[in-house]
Every structure is written in C-alpha cells, then in structure tokens.
Amino acid sequence: MASKKSQKTKTKPNLKTVSNSNPSPSPEEMKKLYYDMLLIRRFEEKAGQLYGMGLIGGFCHLYIGQEAVVTGIQSVQEDQDTVVTTYRDHGHMLAQGMDPRGVMAELTGREGGYSRGKGGSMHMFSQEKGFFGGHGIVGASTAIGTGLGFAHKYKEDGGVAVAYMGDGSANQGQVAECYNMAALWKLPVLYVIENNQYGMGTSVQRSSAGQLYARGAGFGIPGEQVDGMDVFTVQAAARQALDYVRSGNGPYILEVMTYRYRGHSMSDPAKYRTKEEVTDVKENRDPIANLRVMMLEEADIAEDELKVLEKEIKEIIKDTAEFAQESPELPPEDLWTDVLVEV
Amino acid sequence: MPTNILMPALSPTMTEGNLAKWIKQEGDEVSAGDVIAEIETDKATMEVEAVDEGVLGKILITEGTESVAVNTPIAVLLEDGESAGDIDVSAVQASPSPAAAAEESGPVQTSVADQPAGAHVDNRDILYAQGAVFEPPVFDEQAFFEAGTQEMQVREALCAAMSEEMRADETVYVMGEEVAEYNGAYKVTQGMLDEFGEKRVIDTPITEHGFAGLAVGSAMNGLKPVVEFMTFNFSMQAMDHIINSAAKTLYMAGGQLGCPIVFRGPNGAAARVAAQHSQCFASWYAHVPGLKVVSPWSASDAKGLMKAAIRDPNPVIVLENELLYGQTFDVPTDEDYVIPIGRAKIERTGNDVTIVAFSIMVGKALEAAEKLAEQGIDAEVINLRTIRPLDRHTILESVKKTNRIVTCEEGWPFAGIGSEIAALIGEHAFDYLDAPLARVCAADVPLPYAANLEALALPQTDEIIHAARKVCYAD
DSSP: OOSSOOOOEESOOOOOOOOOOOSSOOHHHHHHHHHHHHHHHHHHHHHHHHHHTTSSOSOOOOOTTOHHHHHHHHTTOOTTOEEEEOSOOHHHHHHTTOOHHHHHHHHTTOTTSTTTTSSOTTOOOBTTTTEEEEOOSTTHHHHHHHHHHHHHHHHTOOOOEEEEEETTGGGSHHHHHHHHHHHHTTOOEEEEEEEOSEETTEEHHHHOOSOGGGGGGGGTOOEEEEETTOHHHHHHHHHHHHHHIIIIIOOEEEEEEOOOSSOSSTTOOOTTSOHHHHHHHHHHTOHHHHHHHHHHHTSOOOHHHHHHHHHHHHHHHHHHHHHHHHSOOOOGGGGGSSSSOOO | OOEEEEOOOSSTTOOEEEEEEESSOTTOEEOTTOEEEEEEOSSOEEEEEOSSOEEEEEESSOTTOOOEETTOEEEEEEOTTOOGGGOOHHHHHHSOOHHHHHHHHSOOOTTTTTSOTTOOOOHHHHHHHTTSSSOOOOOOHHHHHHTOEEEEEHHHHHHHHHHHHHHHOTTEEEEETTSSTTOOTTSTTTTHHHHHOTTTEEEOOSOHHHHHHHHHHHHHTTOEEEEEOSSGGGGGGGHHIIIIIIITHHHHTTTSOOOOOEEEEEOBOOSSOTGGGOBOOHHHHHTSTTOEEEOOOSHHHHHHHHHHHHHOSSOEEEEEOGGGTTOEEEEEOOTTOOOOTTOOEEEEOOSSEEEEEOTHHHHHHHHHHHHHHHTTOOEEEEEOOEEETTOHHHHHHHHHHHSOEEEEOSSOSTTOHHHHHHHHHHHHSGGGOSSOOEEEOOOSSOOOSSHHHHHHHSOOHHHHHHHHHHHTTOO
C-alpha cells in the first residue's frame, strides 16, 4: 500500500484535452509551493506541541504528511471558489490564506481565534476567504460542498466548490446522494477524496469495496486517482479537474493517495499500522523533503534561499504560538451570544 | 537560548507517564518531526517527536523513569551555535511545571484549572435579560384584519407567502420531493413551477439527508432555501444537517457565518397512516438552541409565520398539519402581514382556565372552550404559533389571571411541549396556581392504524374538556 506506487486511473476518458502536466515549474512557483507546504507542517508540529502542553484540548487532527494535497489544489483554484472539508482542517485553512494566528488561537480556545474560541479545531469558517468549515460529522462536508456548488451555479458567479472528504467519509450514504444530485444538476463541485489509507484505525482495505475514485461512475461522474505525495502531480490533476468542472460539465472526483504521519487524533497510538510502513513513507515519499531535494539538485536553487524561507516560517509559527497563548479568553457573558442572529 | 523539551500530554486526561526509551542520545542532531523518545501511559505507548531542529543537548529524565508529570522538562534542545555549557541545569530543574507542582499537592485538574473565575451565571436570569420572558414585540394584528381580508385555505396561504417572498428576493428558492412538476404532494406549491421556473422550484430525488445538507451549504453561500419535507417524519433522515450543520454553525463560527434556511412540511398525525407517518416533532426541534420553531394553525397563521420564517436570518422549522391544509380562514391581504416569531395569540379570552395549544389542537381547544362555556366555565385559549422561542410572557400573564392551566399537543407526553410549560409554570407561577397543571397529549404509544385505536391514541376535544373541568374542580 504505502510503498506501492498508486496508479493513475480514469473511469471516463472523455475529458477535454487539457495540458495536465507542468514539466518545468519556475523556481518561484516551486518555492511558493514549498513555502505553503512547510508552513502547514510547522504549524501542525507546533499545534501538536501545544496540545502536549495542555494548551489545546479535545480532538486535534493533524495534517502532517498530507500537505501536498491541499497545497496543490489550492494553487490552481480561482478567487471565487469555495472550500469545505472535514475535521482535519488546519491545512485547508492555511492554504486558503487564513491567518495562522486566528487558526492557532482557535485551537487554544481564545478570543483571537476565527470562531472566538467557540468552535475549536474542527469548526472554523471564513466567508472572506471562501472557507466554509471545518465539519466534525463525517460526510457532512460532502453535502455542504454540494450546496456551495449549487449556490455558485444559482448565482452564476463562475465559482467551483471544492468539497474534501476522507476515505472514511466516502462510505457515508450522503456521499452517494450528493453524487447523484450534483451529476443530475451538473453542479460545479470538485469532490476530493483524501485517501490517507486509514479511517481512524480501519484501513481502506477493511472498510471499502471497490475503488473510491470510481464510485461516481454509475452517476456518470469521471474519477481519477493520483499520487498525493507529489505536489506537482496533484496540481496538474486539479488544474484539469477544475477546468472540467468550471466549463459546466458537472462534478468530478479526484482521489488523492496520501498518508498521515501522526495518529488519527492526538490520543491515537496508531497500533493498526507498522512503524516500518510509516517510516518508509516519511523517508521515501515525503512531499516537502522531496521537493526540497528537487529544488536543490534539479532546479539549481541555492540552499540559502530556502533557509530564508524556513527561517521566515519559523518566525511566523513562533509569533502564532505566542499570539495563541496571549490572546484572552472570552468573557463569561459571551457564552450566551451567537446562538441566533438578532433580528 | 536552549529550549526545554517537555513531557507531552497524549490525551486531555493524561497527567503523567513513563519515559520508556530515548531514541536520540545526547549530542544527536534532530530535525522537526524526528522521534526522540517513547513514552508510555496505562493505555498506550507513543512517540515523542521533536518540534524544532537542533542538537539534543542534555537528557534530564533518564529512560525507565516512571510517573513523569506532564509538562516536566525531559531534555534540552540546543540551537545552532549553542553548546551544552549554555544549559543552566539548576534553572531548568528548579522551575517546576504547573503540572509537576500540582502533583505534589494532589491530583492535577487539567481540564478545569484555567476556567475564568466568577463564571457562575444563572441560565434563567441571563435568558430573561436577553428578553426571553419579556413581552415579545408589539403586533397590531387587528389593524391588518380591518384593512382587508380574503378567504384562503391553509395550503393557499402557505403558497402565497412563499410566492410573495420569492418575488421580493431572488435568492429565495424552494426545494423538495414533488414540489415542482407534481405541484406538491399536498399541493402546497401549486403553480409555483409555472411562475418561477425550474431554477427556483426544484424537484429533488428521494434523498432527504443529501438535499437537506445541500440546502444548508447553499444557505451558507448566500441563498435562502425553503426546503419541503413531504412530511416531517422524513426529516429524521436529515436531522444531522438540520441540527449539526444548520442550527450550530452560527455559534461554532463565533457569529460570523449563519444559515438562513426554512425547513417546512406537514407534521403530526394525518389520518390512518399509522406509526411511521404520524409523529409530532415540536418537542424534538424545540429542544435545540439555534433553531426557531413555528407551528401555524389558521391560514393567517400560515401566511404570516411562513413569511416571517423566510425573512428570518436563522434556521426556522415550520411545522404544518396535513389535516388543516384544506381548511379555510380569513387572511389579511396586506403583503406586509408578517407575524413576529416568538409571539403567541390569545384566540379567545376567558377568566376561569387557560388552555394552551398549537397547530391542529388550537381548533380542538376552541371547540372545547365553546362547550365549556355552555357548562359555565370561561376558558382562555392561547395559540402558541411559535414553539421556540416560547412566548412565556403571554402564558404566564394568562395563568396569573385564570390560576388554572391545561396544555394540549399532539405529541407524546414525555419531555413534550406540555412538560416545558409545566416547568415554566412551576418556576414562575407556582403561587398563582389553584390546581395542578393538566396535560392533554397523544397516548404514549406508536400511533395505531385501526380507526378505533387511532381515535383513542390522539388527543380529542372531550379530553380537553375533561382536563379543564378537572383543574376547575368541576367534576
């Protein structure tokens, strides 16, 4: 599984012919992708650390290992596009351009958080950045994402909804319900299945019959499986998929094969997979390390340039962590606000 | 400056653990993400990863040490250019972590320790302060009736309300099973497809969970959906999105993202459709903060409440009743006839006993009041109109006058709307009561199909009369 190279497969070949490769990304583009992925990783490592110190509580699902997925897709989105995902959402928010301070302060439950501390890790939103959560119920993001797409079409604003789910979500009944409606009404929705191989402790092999990318076939939705550990592969597939969806062809399913290095949530000892499996992915397929090597060895980018970026990120994360700890808690009377919009 | 690596907590409840093994040794270089040690709790063994890069300068807790408190420094990490000589070991060890200090004096209370002091608040008083028991907004309903009325069936009133709001606001659309080409399973959306077209009047597949979630997503992205459930029984399939996605979002978003949506359809028992198709959801939905719940009885209720529901920026549940759809009432013709959500209506004034009802039970309560009048009992009948937020003010003022109260609903008794009103009376009008409150509800059984048993299970006018006479000590 992890060591096996994921195959690129399509269920429906009648896609528009669009260049799906970017054989020579510019040094600037490479550095941007590297920066975006590394920011997510360092943010998540810091979140894990703050959790360990008791400053973050409850459920906290880290995105470490999966950075290439959201970074690759976001890099080819348009401004009017919207995004919704599950509870493993910190990376998606950073990729959408949300302020790391606001995300981290939400994790610590403080006033400076995106939801002022009322939502927590799994429930954050930013209308301004087109991010509609952060949903704790497995499968809910699919239906909400289909609705975001419905609204794009209704308003004729040219937007596409990117609805993320995990391999676990893919088995929820509402996913099939939404595939049906999205295909029936040709809604502009890109469904992204982040297949990190495990729904909590249950491997895909033990939970899912058939291939997840092919589940739209009966509805006439094309699907494709791509390597999610290479940001350029993700980017190329997303570019083609978004173009297909934006052109009015209806939904598209992108199954992105990825891997989470940490447990399902912080308290998961991950007994359901071997240490060798995890180590193999970290050492051989890490999207950030591999891109770094590529930049140094193939793109002739000086290591000092990367060190500047790495230092910048380190400073941002340091500032983020400080802000998240210094931001005040909400006053008690705010317990009672935000239940209803006051008319 | 050297950085302390602290004993991490692996779960919210972990207070201490054993340092099982050091993977990295003093002098080893580490990068962020490297496993440096293994720790054990009674539940699991887990790896500790480095968060920063540097050199492991000093190990403070040797492997094999048991019961290391969370947040105790276990090692020191050196950055570029620092050496082991920079470590002030005494300073590191002399500054016990809060967890370690607490351990000396007793069990660590990690989950509650940082809560704000003085946070005790009286729920009821806060709700009072927010207006929940104050008199709702003044509504001069009589003026609308005097300005002109027309006769309408309840279904026509609902249709007119939706159509008027759709003409006024492009973002309002109607979605549900059979709402468009079939003109509504109960003909509530009759003619709407012809007027508004298939973009705004949308037939869905039979897929309640999916289309409820879809509608919620569209509401977050700028639209105002009116979602019809063919009957509210089928809303159980969609309840996760109604409650988890629609009702809670505003709060979870700290107030920045709401969900303006209406879920409507017939609620309660129809006729002879048996258990799975006959159920009152008033208590279910009224339980949930973040939802508003209205339940019209007359055609004017239906028109004014439906318009209010569509205009409201919050998720609103409209519980209609199939048996009322064909009944005719006078309805004000003014398009601004919008009934404030949260305000009950006194349908009949009286001095001897208060009868509180909603939806189809309002008609039965009025019928009971007429018969009670013939028996010399002067009943006041309150049509709740809104279930949540409940018009506590109107109920309390009435009880203070009559000193006796009967609640009526088609739902089951346990944790029903009558139970909530009983709590209200017990908390705020206890001293005014001359008799214990009486509840008229459905029998506490799934609704039977057989005509004779169905009649026994559903609350009837005679039961209201009996309950009213009982609280008046007339029998």
